[in-house]
Amino acid sequence: MKNKNIKPRPVYLNLLRIRQPVTAIASIGHRISGVLIFLSLPFVIWMFDQSLSSAAGYAYIGELLQTPLMKLASLLLAWALTHHLLAGIRFLLLDIDVGIALDKARLGAWLVNGGGIVGLLLAMVIIL
Amino acid sequence: MSWRAASGLHAWLAQRISAIYMAVFLFYFLGVLAFCQPNTFQAWSDWFASTPMQLATAGFFIALFWHAWVGVRDVLIDYIKPFAVRMGLLVSLAITMILLALWVVKVFLAGAL
Numbered sequence: 437m438k439n440k441n442i443k444p445r446p447v448y449l450n451l452l453r454i455r456q457p458v459t460a461i462a463s464i465g466h467r468i469s470g471v472l473i474f475l476s477l478p479f480v481i482w483m484f485d486q487s488l489s490s491a492a493g494y495a496y497i498g499e500l501l502q503t504p505l506m507k508l509a510s511l512l513l514a515w516a517l518t519h520h521l522l523a524g525i526r527f528l529l530l531d532i533d534v535g536i537a538l539d540k541a542r543l544g545a546w547l548v549n550g551g552g553i554v555g556l557l558l559a560m561v562i563i564l
Numbered sequence: 565m566s567w568r569a570a571s572g573l574h575a576w577l578a579q580r581i582s583a584i585y586m587a588v589f590l591f592y593f594l595g596v597l598a599f600c601q602p603n604t605f606q607a608w609s610d611w612f613a614s615t616p617m618q619l620a621t622a623g624f625f626i627a628l629f630w631h632a633w634v635g636v637r638d639v640l641i642d643y644i645k646p647f648a649v650r651m652g653l654l655v656s657l658a659i660t661m662i663l664l665a666l667w668v669v670k671v672f673l674a675g676a677l
Contacts (some may be wrong), residue, residue: 470635475663477632487605488612494605501615521590524583531580 462545465552466523469516476513482551511559518555574635582627589624618672633661649676 456464483500486493500506526544529535535544577624602608611617636657 447571452566455597470632471639474632474636479665481664485667485674488609488671491605491673494608517590521587525587528580528583 452463458542458549459504459545460521462526462548465519465525465549469520469523469552472512473520479509488537498518507563510563511556515552515556516564519548519552522551522555565665572598575638578630579634582631586624586631589620592620619661622672625665629665633657 485498486498488494501510526535526548529544530541535541596602596611600607602611612621637654640650640653640657644653
């Protein structure tokens with residue numbers, strides 16, 4: 437039984453033209469950063485293993501981290517960790533009704549997104 | 565289906581408990597890195613040689629795998645709709661997690677730690 441008077445809902449999925457609210461950016465950033473951290477795990481565990489196995493292994497990881505590709509990966513991971521941690525803290529606070537009002541939730545999302553960038557800049561200062 | 569499996573409360577709670585543990589551990593870990601700078605092999609391995617640090621680190625990895633399993637599983641279930649592909653990826657994820665966890669156990673048993 438279709439009601440012909442109801443217009444079909446607009447389907448508008450051009451990602452380049454959808455303007456996401458700041459809270460949505462914080463949220464999808466939480467997902468993307470989480471997946472990035474997960475993908476880094478085999479490599480991070482390997483480096484952890486090497487660094488503790490012997491003095492030579494430790495030195496090798498130290499050198500490896502100085503290569504441009506690894507510096508780039510470290511920066512990406514620094515953003516991912518900072519954003520994921522901050523967004524996670526925001527979600528935990530939302531769970532206990534802290535910052536749940538729309539204006540506060542937006543402010544929190546701005547702080548999370550900005551904090552991720554600050555984490556990236558901090559890592560740039562340390563690494564580069 | 566049991567109440568636990570049906571509600572998702574177990575995963576929800578696991579995600580939060582592991583998150584809080586990891587956040588506390590990370591602040592401690594980064595604090596030591598920043599202020600004590602264990603930047604020789606001796607200092608680095610000595611740090612991980614103490615029993616409290618071994619226990620705390622083991623706890624961190626348990627929390628990490630628990631957290632990552634729930635998180636990546638949620639992402640897969642949200643975006644991968646065809647049943648066979650979804651199950652295939654979930655099984656691959658579970659196997660990957662188990663292998664990574666065994667690898668960490670190996671690092672712990674290797675002695676230096």
